[in-house]
Amino acid sequence: MGKGVALSTAEPMGATRWLLRGHSALVYAFFYAPIIVLVFYSFNESHLVGRWSGFSLRWYEAFVQNDNIQSSLWVSVKICAASTVISVVLGTLAALSIERFRWWGQKAFDAVLYLPIIIPDVTMAVMMLVFFGETAQLFNVIPGVDLTNGLEKLVLSHVAFNISFVSVVVRARLANLDEAMEEAAADLYASRWQAFRRVTLPQIMPGVLGGALLAVTLSLDDVVVSSFVSAVGATPVSVYVFGMLRKGVSPLINAVSVVILAASMTLVMASLVLERATSSRKR
Amino acid sequence: MGDKGVAVGLSGVVKRFGDVTAVDNLDLDIRDGEFFSLLGPSGCGKTTTLRMIAGLELPTAGSIQIHGEEMGIRPPNKRPVNTVFQSYALFPHMNVARNVGFGLEMRKVDKAERETLVSWAIDLVEMGEMAHRKPAQLSGGQQQRVALARALVNRPEVLLLDEPLGALDLKLRQQMQHELKELQREVGITFVYVTHDQEEAVTMSDRIGVMHDGRLLQVDSPERIYEHPTTRFVADFIGQTNFLEATVASADEVVLANGDRLRLSTDHDGGAAVAVTVRPERLTVHGRGEAPGGTHGLDGVVDSVVYMGNAINYTISVDWMHLEVRCPATLAGDRKYEGDEVTVSFDPDHASVVIG
Numbered sequence: 330m331g332k333g334v335a336l337s338t339a340e341p342m343g344a345t346r347w348l349l350r351g352h353s354a355l356v357y358a359f360f361y362a363p364i365i366v367l368v369f370y371s372f373n374e375s376h377l378v379g380r381w382s383g384f385s386l387r388w389y390e391a392f393v394q395n396d397n398i399q400s401s402l403w404v405s406v407k408i409c410a411a412s413t414v415i416s417v418v419l420g421t422l423a424a425l426s427i428e429r430f431r432w433w434g435q436k437a438f439d440a441v442l443y444l445p446i447i448i449p450d451v452t453m454a455v456m457m458l459v460f461f462g463e464t465a466q467l468f469n470v471i472p473g474v475d476l477t478n479g480l481e482k483l484v485l486s487h488v489a490f491n492i493s494f495v496s497v498v499v500r501a502r503l504a505n506l507d508e509a510m511e512e513a514a515a516d517l518y519a520s521r522w523q524a525f526r527r528v529t530l531p532q533i534m535p536g537v538l539g540g541a542l543l544a545v546t547l548s549l550d551d552v553v554v555s556s557f558v559s560a561v562g563a564t565p566v567s568v569y570v571f572g573m574l575r576k577g578v579s580p581l582i583n584a585v586s587v588v589i590l591a592a593s594m595t596l597v598m599a600s601l602v603l604e605r606a607t608s609s610r611k612r
Numbered sequence: 613m614g615d616k617g618v619a620v621g622l623s624g625v626v627k628r629f630g631d632v633t634a635v636d637n638l639d640l641d642i643r644d645g646e647f648f649s650l651l652g653p654s655g656c657g658k659t660t661t662l663r664m665i666a667g668l669e670l671p672t673a674g675s676i677q678i679h680g681e682e683m684g685i686r687p688p689n690k691r692p693v694n695t696v697f698q699s700y701a702l703f704p705h706m707n708v709a710r711n712v713g714f715g716l717e718m719r720k721v722d723k724a725e726r727e728t729l730v731s732w733a734i735d736l737v738e739m740g741e742m743a744h745r746k747p748a749q750l751s752g753g754q755q756q757r758v759a760l761a762r763a764l765v766n767r768p769e770v771l772l773l774d775e776p777l778g779a780l781d782l783k784l785r786q787q788m789q790h791e792l793k794e795l796q797r798e799v800g801i802t803f804v805y806v807t808h809d810q811e812e813a814v815t816m817s818d819r820i821g822v823m824h825d826g827r828l829l830q831v832d833s834p835e836r837i838y839e840h841p842t843t844r845f846v847a848d849f850i851g852q853t854n855f856l857e858a859t860v861a862s863a864d865e866v867v868l869a870n871g872d873r874l875r876l877s878t879d880h881d882g883g884a885a886v887a888v889t890v891r892p893e894r895l896t897v898h899g900r901g902e903a904p905g906g907t908h909g910l911d912g913v914v915d916s917v918v919y920m921g922n923a924i925n926y927t928i929s930v931d932w933m934h935l936e937v938r939c940p941a942t943l944a945g946d947r948k949y950e951g952d953e954v955t956v957s958f959d960p961d962h963a964s965v966v967i968g
Contacts, residue, residue, distance in 0.1 A: 507699055507701060509697045509698075509699050509701035510701045510703065512668050512688070512695075512697070512701065513695070513697055513701035513702075513703075514703075514714070515667075515668070515687065515688040515689050516666060516668070516688050516689070516693075516694055516695045516763075517689075517694065517714050517715035517718055517762070517766070518689045518690075518715055518718040518719050518766075519689055519714075519718045520689060523718060527714075528703055531705045532704065532705060
């Protein structure tokens with residue numbers, strides 16, 4: 330028995346070792362090979378994807394010169410920024426209300442809050458379409474709000490699914506936070522707001538940032554909900570690219586994808602650097 | 613009301629959580645400047661009582677006053693008390709100095725004064741060299757000191773401590789017991805100390821309130837609690853003891869189960885089933901019939917002898933029960949052995965009548 334335990338913790342040897350290495354290599358290849366291929370062919374001179382005819386930046390040039398792509402990228406950035414900010418605030422509040430307070434109907438709220446994570450995108454998309462179809466006029470009564478403009482609808486629908494993800498992440502962080510910490514702040518003359526601002530928020534910040542990053546990714550990624558909700562003049566880049574596919578796969582899509590890939594990687598790197606900087610300052 | 617000598621006054625305080633009554637009709641006056649301990653097993657309501665004084669829980673019924681001022685539903689940040697939490701609850705993202713200064717900062721004490729007070733408090737708990745460390749870089753004992761400084765720096769009217777030594781190892785705990793008592797004398801602030809450790813309560817407190825099942829059973833000095841408990845629970849919870857079943861005969865006489873009459877004053881009604889409690893060290897063992905005058909003797913046979921070094925423990929069976937006797941080793945010249953026929957005696961002054 331003791332021998333078995335010792336063996337299981339030791340480094341695998343012989344054939345097992347090579348088998349495991351091969352397995353890891355395959356897993357990584359599975360993850361990254363398509364990306365490498367995508368990046369590679371974005372520099373292809375040919376207009377045919379998959380046939381290399383020489384290095385060229387012509388697709389990046391086409392990308393820069395294509396006003397439709399430029400404007401749809403800009404739409405995506407706006408939707409992403411607005412829906413992230415709104416869903417981070419609301420999602421954090423939802424997490425706080427569930428973790429720190431007891432109120433009537435809480436269990437039901439808790440269950441409903443997670444629905445957007447479980448239900449299929451298509452269902453969500455149809456729900457949004459029907460919802461906006463029925464209520465757009467009602468919203469328009471509010472001065473300054475115009476839901477016939479697709480941008481607001483897109484922001485609202487992205488907020489609708491992002492809240493769930495943000496609150497899950499923030500909640501996990503809150504659950505690990507000693508409640509006595511907030512009591513101590515109150516005991517030391519802090520008002521509720523001061524206790525939140527000075528004690529709770531700094532400690533759930535990694536969760537809030539993680540939630541925000543998730544919201545950014547989900548918002549940029551979304552095709553299904555967005556394509557149901559978007560109107561003319563407000564097409565996010567994901568929907569636009571999907572539309573281009575119908576006219577055939579062009580290396581332009583590769584170039585667009587590489588730009589988005591680079592942007593999101595920069596974002597992730599930045600957040601990692603930021604977190605390392607703040608945690609080293611703590612020490 | 614408004615009695616100057618009372619730091620914390622609780623009257624008719626009740627706390628219910630759903631169907632559970634955590635604190636049941638508590639009346640208690642904690643005197644100004646005293647080291648008061650609330651002692652009891654876990655779940656007895658002592659922590660709930662402390663949290664109600666702090667304002668972290670609101671009583672279901674009753675009134676809590678601090679220096680004569682009604683607390684009502686006042687939130688914790690508006691009460692003149694500070695708390696040392698069981699988990700310390702130090703803010704992990706702030707260093708020691710920032711932690712200690714937090715209360716002053718919230719009360720908008722100006723920076724210069726704040727710095728003076730913070731360094732006073734940090735020096736008071738001998739943490740001067742650690743002022744710039746984060747809580748995660750401190751040992752349990754050091755965190756405990758910081759929590760203490762963070763509360764004391766505000767010069768609260770009452771300091772509430774919720775089992776602050778619970779997480780420390782035995783040696784450190786004993787050292788901190790001593791230091792806490794010294795500190796309390798030095799700052800002259802009323803301490804309300806919650807603990808389940810009877811030894812801790814006895815060594816530090818001016819007075820102890822023993823709680824059980826949400827009720828306050830006895831409030832007295834450690835000596836009175838130990839020597840003259842009023843209930844069986846208190847006698848049993850604080851140290852080891854013998855219970856001799858008895859019945860009340862009159863206001864100053866009880867009858868033991870073997871028919872012996874004993875002059876002991878009691879306020880229980882005649883005929884009430886009570887017990888007479890005598891501590892093992894208050895019993896002495898003599899040869900059969902040699903009990904000194906003025907004491908009460910019970911004949912019995914030595915059941916077992918355990919040599920403890922500084923003392924000898926005897927278990928002696930008298931005809932209806934066993935008695936535990938603890939003799940200091942210096943008196944062991946007159947040592948008894950298993951099977952010896954003896955008389956166990958005690959001074960009725962060292963016995964108490966308990967009920968329950």
